[in-house]
Amino acid sequence: xxxxxxxxxxxxxxxxxxxxxxxxxxxxxxxxxxxxxxxxxxxxxxxxxxxxxxxxxxxxxxxxxxxxxxxxxxxxxxxxxxxxxxxxxxxxxxxxxxxxxxxxxxxxxxxxxxxxxxxxxxxxxxxxxxxxxxxxxxxxxxxxxxxxxxxxxxx
Numbered sequence: 001x002x003x004x005x006x007x008x009x010x011x012x013x014x015x016x017x018x019x020x021x022x023x024x025x026x027x028x029x030x031x032x033x034x035x036x037x038x039x040x041x042x043x044x045x046x047x048x049x050x051x052x053x054x055x056x057x058x059x060x061x062x063x064x065x066x067x068x069x070x071x072x073x074x075x076x077x078x079x080x081x082x083x084x085x086x087x088x089x090x091x092x093x094x095x096x097x098x099x100x101x102x103x104x105x106x107x108x109x110x111x112x113x114x115x116x117x118x119x120x121x122x123x124x125x126x127x128x129x130x131x132x133x134x135x136x137x138x139x140x141x142x143x144x145x146x147x148x149x150x151x152x153x154x155x
Contacts, residue, residue, distance in 0.1 A: 021101035029143045030097060030104055030135055037145075041087045046078040053145045054136065060149035062129065083118035092131075104135040104143070110150070128153045 033052050040048030050070055059073055060066045067076050089111070096107040108131045115124040131150035135143045 022099035022104065023101075026099055026101070026104065026137070026143070027097060030099070030106065031094075033135065033143055033145065034092060034094070034106065034108075038090050038092055041090050044086070046074065049077070050074055053148075054138070057145055058147045060147075062150055062152040081118070083116065085117075086115050088113045088115065088124075099135070102137045104137075106133045106135075107131070108133070 036048060036052055040046075040052075050073065053070055053073065055070050056068070057070060057073065058066050058068050059076070061076070067073055090113070091111045093109045094106060095109055096105075098105060110129045110131055111126065112129070113124070113126040115122065129150045129152045131148060133145055133149075134147040136146045137143050
C-alpha cells in the first residue's frame with residue numbers, strides 16, 4: 001500500500017520540489033536506463049531488462065494487479081512455458097522527466113509491436129501505451145527502477 005501511495009503522490013511532490021538537486025548526470029543516468037530497457041527488450045535479453053530494476057520493484061501492467069519483486073516480474077515477463085515472444089519494434093517517447101537527488105519519475109508514450117507464439121497459437125500486436133516509471137538512487141549512487149506502470153490505449 002505504501003508503494004501505491006508513493007506512485008500516486010511522488011509526481012505531485014516532485015513537481016512542487018526544488019529540482020536543483022537533480023543534476024545533468026542524474027538525468028543522463030535515467031536516460032541511459034531508458035535506453036537499456038528498450039534495447040534489452042529488442043535483444044531478447046532478460047538479464048539486461050531485469051538488471052535495471054530494484055529487487056523489490058513493482059510493475060503494474062495494464063488491466064492487471066501489481067506484480068511485486070524481481071522474481072515475480074521475471075516469471076510474468078519471461079515465463080518458462082515454451083512460449084516465444086519477439087519484440088519487433090519498441091519506441092518510447094519521453095513526455096516528462098523530473099527528479100530530486102534520490103528519486104525521479106518519467107512519463108512516457110510507447111509503441112510496441114510484438115509477436116507471441118505458444119503451441120498452435122500465434123498473434124502479432126501493436127500497442128500504444130502511456131507509462132509512469134519511478135526511479136530511486138541507491139546507496140552506491142546508481143539509479144534503479146522501483147516501479148513501472150502502464151496503460152494500453154488500444155486493445
